[in-house]
Amino acid sequence: MSSSLRFKVVEEAFSRKAVPVEIPTERPQVYYGEKVFDRRKMFEYLPKKTYQALVDAIDNKKPLPRDVADSVAEGMKQWAIDNGARHYTHWFQPLTETTAEKHDGFIEHDGKGGVVEEFSGKLLVQQEPDASSFPNGGIRNTFEARGYSAWDISSPAFLLDNTLCIPTIFISYTGESLDYKTPLLRALTAVDHAGTRVARYFDPSVSHVISYLGWEQEYFLVDEALYSARPDLVLTGRTLMGHESAKNQQLEDHYFGAIPSRVEAFMLDLEIECHRLGIPVRTRHNEVAPNQFELAPIYEETNLANDHNMLLMSLISEVARRHNFRALLHEKPFAGVNGSGKHNNWSLGTDNGAMLFSPGKTLLENTRFIAFVSVVMAAVYRHNALLKASIMSATNAHRLGANEAPPAIISIFAGSQLSAVIDRIIKSDSADLLPIDGKHGVNLDIASIPEIMLDNTDRNRTSPFAFTGNRFEFRAVGSSSNCGSAMIALNTAVAEQLNRFADAVDARVEAGEELNHAILAVAREFLIESQAIHFDGNGYSDEWKAEARERGLDCETSAPRIFDAYLSQASIDMFASTGVMTKVELEARNEVKWEMYTKKIQIEARVLGDLAINHIIPVATRYQSALLDNVYKLQNVFSSERCQELAAPQLATIEALARHIKVIKAEVAKMVDARREANRITVEREKAIAYHDNVAPCMDTIRYHIDKLELMVDNEIWPLPKYRELLFIR
Numbered sequence: 001m002s003s004s005l006r007f008k009v010v011e012e013a014f015s016r017k018a019v020p021v022e023i024p025t026e027r028p029q030v031y032y033g034e035k036v037f038d039r040r041k042m043f044e045y046l047p048k049k050t051y052q053a054l055v056d057a058i059d060n061k062k063p064l065p066r067d068v069a070d071s072v073a074e075g076m077k078q079w080a081i082d083n084g085a086r087h088y089t090h091w092f093q094p095l096t097e098t099t100a101e102k103h104d105g106f107i108e109h110d111g112k113g114g115v116v117e118e119f120s121g122k123l124l125v126q127q128e129p130d131a132s133s134f135p136n137g138g139i140r141n142t143f144e145a146r147g148y149s150a151w152d153i154s155s156p157a158f159l160l161d162n163t164l165c166i167p168t169i170f171i172s173y174t175g176e177s178l179d180y181k182t183p184l185l186r187a188l189t190a191v192d193h194a195g196t197r198v199a200r201y202f203d204p205s206v207s208h209v210i211s212y213l214g215w216e217q218e219y220f221l222v223d224e225a226l227y228s229a230r231p232d233l234v235l236t237g238r239t240l241m242g243h244e245s246a247k248n249q250q251l252e253d254h255y256f257g258a259i260p261s262r263v264e265a266f267m268l269d270l271e272i273e274c275h276r277l278g279i280p281v282r283t284r285h286n287e288v289a290p291n292q293f294e295l296a297p298i299y300e301e302t303n304l305a306n307d308h309n310m311l312l313m314s315l316i317s318e319v320a321r322r323h324n325f326r327a328l329l330h331e332k333p334f335a336g337v338n339g340s341g342k343h344n345n346w347s348l349g350t351d352n353g354a355m356l357f358s359p360g361k362t363l364l365e366n367t368r369f370i371a372f373v374s375v376v377m378a379a380v381y382r383h384n385a386l387l388k389a390s391i392m393s394a395t396n397a398h399r400l401g402a403n404e405a406p407p408a409i410i411s412i413f414a415g416s417q418l419s420a421v422i423d424r425i426i427k428s429d430s431a432d433l434l435p436i437d438g439k440h441g442v443n444l445d446i447a448s449i450p451e452i453m454l455d456n457t458d459r460n461r462t463s464p465f466a467f468t469g470n471r472f473e474f475r476a477v478g479s480s481s482n483c484g485s486a487m488i489a490l491n492t493a494v495a496e497q498l499n500r501f502a503d504a505v506d507a508r509v510e511a512g513e514e515l516n517h518a519i520l521a522v523a524r525e526f527l528i529e530s531q532a533i534h535f536d537g538n539g540y541s542d543e544w545k546a547e548a549r550e551r552g553l554d555c556e557t558s559a560p561r562i563f564d565a566y567l568s569q570a571s572i573d574m575f576a577s578t579g580v581m582t583k584v585e586l587e588a589r590n591e592v593k594w595e596m597y598t599k600k601i602q603i604e605a606r607v608l609g610d611l612a613i614n615h616i617i618p619v620a621t622r623y624q625s626a627l628l629d630n631v632y633k634l635q636n637v638f639s640s641e642r643c644q645e646l647a648a649p650q651l652a653t654i655e656a657l658a659r660h661i662k663v664i665k666a667e668v669a670k671m672v673d674a675r676r677e678a679n680r681i682t683v684e685r686e687k688a689i690a691y692h693d694n695v696a697p698c699m700d701t702i703r704y705h706i707d708k709l710e711l712m713v714d715n716e717i718w719p720l721p722k723y724r725e726l727l728f729i730r
């Protein structure tokens, strides 16, 4: 683009007004969930017997009988058609981190030369998308390309753009998972079973333990005219160059500041859209960086919450376009300002309403609280490397380890009050845990925990995994990722430790120990063994990096090597013993991770190389020529001595330009060579490492010199919208 075009798009962006939003006349409670085939609609559209059979299958996690499926499909189709749908799709979550859909019309031949609107139970329950092009890590080679998608009845169908979307799992012909939903459902089952074992010590009537997730989605908005003038944003989702704006986030005036009217209209529109789809979004606000925002719902059961987050990510992009914005979900769209994360607030509860990370009012409730906290400590400690791998990606790598986001080391922040409780338990001796005066654990003041926890306002933003009063907040999750990845690893790790906890308690009780004592004793063992994971200090400090290494925590920072944690013996055993994933699945998924990593860096490197050579260098050269021209003209007018003096600044700039141009050219050539060499590697892991070690560093150098040029070259001819133009919506 020419510079005049840059000025044009800037003007276009800055003069844009808020797009009016069609506000429903009804209250939210009226339209909330209107696009969801929820129980109310099931009741209305299904025969009574079908309704009961479906609800029974959902509640008790039972398979759906075939004749019931046919009847459900008929009712669901009718509801969808009544609401304007013409197509249906199985909606699934392949390993690309997005959602996939293949739309089919409801029509079938009627046998008389016409068509009827048809949708059978068979089509509802299972499909065979021609999915050979989805990443599968070699599980399906092309001649066995079949994959199945199968309805996840625990997540309700919904209507999106006149299409009936049916949430499904996606598995290979041989039964391996090819998506996030399948292992997530297995992980939730594992934590349910193991959690129920432990929860029953405290309340024998518990029959299920439920995992809850409340995500907080951060994102940036950029005006679409500016966006389209930045090929790097369009092709990679982030700016590959751009000097910092003189003003960015240093005044902290954006955080919780007034929301610009254009953005407010967008947010309102998005909120209404979410509510129609039954996504309970509640909170919205500005974030730290300019043009950065956050949206959070009320927490839900983890599988549903994750579906809702995936759906929200599509909605954000769609609604943003209506408001002449582009939403950036990338973890680090702009250097020098904060990136975007997706805090995963996570907790466990029982089917009769107890929240297992909330201290209660009684000795029993607080012993349960300590038991579950000790299990989380042990799980995160044992699998800290895996948990880091679960949130790692080429895009999130930019955010972790920078002083703005959780570091690339997993630790748990407990806060001063919980820390005091933990310390007291660790320092107690076995006698403290014995019954005293007919009460148990009196010496530990366990019964008084709720009072001290009630006003827990401790906030440590530097921790990747923090206890926040009644839940844990996994903050290292990236804004563009599928929360499923983190939730699979976390729930599985916790399930494994819950089983270990219950095994240890059962063994002690069998040996004659009193139950309450056994529980506290095992909790104490768990807390002691996992002390290394507990860190309440500043996670951004260099001292912590050194200390974490001494404590034996995983400190690897290279994304492709971090993925290795999935294939450690501890991970393989954990996923196998809980029935969540087999070694074959883990290996296949890692192939996909490495491949995706390589591709992302490859695309970025190509885009940056192109922009450097055909956008930036020509403009820098043009400016250099203009300066040279000026020097020549000075020579014509002034004596050579006088001219030397007058032209000195120009000559210095001409030389500086030449130096930067030279480095950029050389570095682009080096990057192309590094890529060529990396592309010859056939082992995905090694290839990804080559991209990480040899290609990515060239990009940093190229960017550095381009950003220097941006400061020197005449603003009139600079071709790409600058940070100060991209980052401040009026």
Ligand code: ADP
Binding pocket: 212, 213, 214, 215, 216, 283, 296, 297, 298, 299, 345, 346, 347, 348, 355, 470, 471
């Ligand atoms: P913050 O101060 O961290 O922004 P919020 O109150 O806005 O806290 O909550 C953030 C998210 O945490 C919301 O999605 C909220 O529903 C969720 N949340 C609250 N309690 C729990 C819980 N017990 N389990 C899981 N998520 C929770």
Ligand code: MG
Binding pocket: 216, 343, 473
């Ligand atoms: Mg939070």
